[in-house]
Amino acid sequence: MAAVNTRSKTIRWIIFSLNLLVVIVAILFYRSILSYLLISFIISFLIAPIITYLERFHISRTISILGVYVVIGGLLALLIIAILPQLIQQYQEVQDTILQASKEGFSLSSLGLGNIDRFLTRMEQNLPELRIREQLNTMFSIDKISSFLNQVPQVFKGVFNTIAFLVVVPVVSFFMLKDERVFLRSFFSIIGNRYFEFSIHLFQKIEESFGKYLRALLLESLMVAILSVIGLLILGIPYALVLGLVVGLANPIKYLGPFIGAVPTVLVILFGPTPDIYLFYITIMYFIVQQIDSLFLFPWLIGKSMDMHPLVVILTVIAGGYAFGIVGMLLGVPVVFLLKTILEVSQKSLKEFEII
Amino acid sequence: MELVNREEKELIKFLKKVIIFKNVSSSDLRHISQYLYTRHYQAGEEVFKKGFPNEMFYIVKEGELVAYLSEKNEEIELNKYLPGGHFGSIGLFADLKRTASVKAVEDSVLLGISKKDLATFVRRFPNAGIEILYAFGKEFCENIITLNERLVKH
Numbered sequence: 001m002a003a004v005n006t007r008s009k010t011i012r013w014i015i016f017s018l019n020l021l022v023v024i025v026a027i028l029f030y031r032s033i034l035s036y037l038l039i040s041f042i043i044s045f046l047i048a049p050i051i052t053y054l055e056r057f058h059i060s061r062t063i064s065i066l067g068v069y070v071v072i073g074g075l076l077a078l079l080i081i082a083i084l085p086q087l088i089q090q091y092q093e094v095q096d097t098i099l100q101a102s103k104e105g106f107s108l109s110s111l112g113l114g115n116i117d118r119f120l121t122r123m124e125q126n127l128p129e130l131r132i133r134e135q136l137n138t139m140f141s142i143d144k145i146s147s148f149l150n151q152v153p154q155v156f157k158g159v160f161n162t163i164a165f166l167v168v169v170p171v172v173s174f175f176m177l178k179d180e181r182v183f184l185r186s187f188f189s190i191i192g193n194r195y196f197e198f199s200i201h202l203f204q205k206i207e208e209s210f211g212k213y214l215r216a217l218l219l220e221s222l223m224v225a226i227l228s229v230i231g232l233l234i235l236g237i238p239y240a241l242v243l244g245l246v247v248g249l250a251n252p253i254k255y256l257g258p259f260i261g262a263v264p265t266v267l268v269i270l271f272g273p274t275p276d277i278y279l280f281y282i283t284i285m286y287f288i289v290q291q292i293d294s295l296f297l298f299p300w301l302i303g304k305s306m307d308m309h310p311l312v313v314i315l316t317v318i319a320g321g322y323a324f325g326i327v328g329m330l331l332g333v334p335v336v337f338l339l340k341t342i343l344e345v346s347q348k349s350l351k352e353f354e355i356i
Numbered sequence: 357m358e359l360v361n362r363e364e365k366e367l368i369k370f371l372k373k374v375i376i377f378k379n380v381s382s383s384d385l386r387h388i389s390q391y392l393y394t395r396h397y398q399a400g401e402e403v404f405k406k407g408f409p410n411e412m413f414y415i416v417k418e419g420e421l422v423a424y425l426s427e428k429n430e431e432i433e434l435n436k437y438l439p440g441g442h443f444g445s446i447g448l449f450a451d452l453k454r455t456a457s458v459k460a461v462e463d464s465v466l467l468g469i470s471k472k473d474l475a476t477f478v479r480r481f482p483n484a485g486i487e488i489l490y491a492f493g494k495e496f497c498e499n500i501i502t503l504n505e506r507l508v509k510h
Contacts, residue, residue: 055480056479185392188393193395196393196468200470204472349409352408352453
């Protein structure tokens with residue numbers, strides 16, 4: 001009996017290792033399109049509630065997905081026709097303005113901060129070993145700024161110009177949306193009976209808290225972007241559209257986001273034709289937008305669904321920034337929140353299901 | 357594709373015979389079949405124990421299962437479930453842990469739907485949902501009557 005048991009255990013291990021091998025080979029084989037799959041997954045994850053809602057009116061999933069595609073396609077077409085040329089032009093102008101200024105020598109006096117410049121000169125005379133100016137110059141070196149500025153459109157080019165992307169992502173999202181239940185059922189069918197109810201429980205809890213959080217975060221950022229664009233338009237700041245979008249993009253970064261998002265606006269005012277007094281106005285404007293966000297939008301949309309201590313949030317943002325730059329700052333908090341949810345739920349329910 | 361259709365047709369034919377889905381239309385049954393997880397249990401295997409969280413509701417497709425309570429190394433059998441029968445319905449309505457343990461007596465096939473998915477389905481397809489909820493209500497009433505009769509006998 002014991003011999004049979006060890007043998008079946010060995011067989012089970014062999015089968016498990018083979019399965020693992022298949023998974024690894026599959027990941028290696030499909031690695032070039034993994035990012036497409038990830039984007040498709042995020043898109044279908046965001047669209048899913050609409051499709052599910054439409055199902056209530058006995059509209060088949062296929063038709064409602066195609067309907068949503070037509071609407072999104074129409075909006076994208078409008079966006080491309082109406083906004084994109086302007087956006088590209090605005091972006092290039094912002095880039096040119098900043099590059100021009102940095103080529104002319106990124107001295108502090110050009111920023112209209114002559115006092116600090118004089119202070120630095122004095123510091124240099126007294127403490128030459130600090131080499132403050134040199135350090136400042138490397139901080140703001142043209143190479144760094146231009147490489148950073150070039151990266152942004154490169155990403156867009158890389159993503160949007162690939163025909164494969166345009167074909168693969170909608171098709172994959174379509175099937176993910178249409179056969180959502182089929183994928184879920186086949187996923188859970190490989191889980192053993194002992195862990196089945198537990199895994200369903202875990203999945204639903206994650207979908208409940210993390211899914212809600214992610215959708216709310218996107219909606220919140222979109223609204224902040226719209227508010228910022230409106231504010232910038234009212235103040236008559238040039239490049240309102242692109243500057244407002246940057247504020248929206250930076251918004252998911254907790255605490256630091258508003259400051260990071262405002263940097264391009266500040267630069268545009270400093271280097272552009274806008275009088276410097278507008279720095280004061282946009283500070284007030286962004287302050288109002290942030291107050292609307294933190295007093296109304298955040299409590300209304302996200303509220304208690306994300307219960308992480310502010311200290312943990314800020315440390316995560318900083319650590320994410322150190323490890324993976326802006327992307328790390330953006331994704332750090334959601335990823336840590338996801339892990340926290342998984343750990344919390346499993347710790348509680350692993351005991352309840354008597355697995356540990 | 358043909359095979360999938362045949363399997364689906366067979367499943368819907370089975371669901372029509374399940375008392376909970378008696379008055380639900382075929383098209384709604386096709387929708388609910390999307391939420392059903394098919395699980396296989398060997399004879400003697402436990403589905404869940406008393407005290408587990410209430411996550412799933414099960415319909416017996418094949419085999420035989422029993423609900424029981426363990427007390428002082430003794431197993432008190434409460435109920436037997438045969439094909440077409442179901443268990444786990446208390447958890448759908450009351451916020452309780454599992455009130456008894458269930459294990460398979462023979463090799464069994466179960467169709468499971470999660471508490472949350474059933475609630476979603478009822479809201480999404482109210483017509484079918486009303487029929488399902490009425491069927492549950494009717495069954496609970498019948499259970500109360502049976503229990504009362506047993507009480508009078510004792």
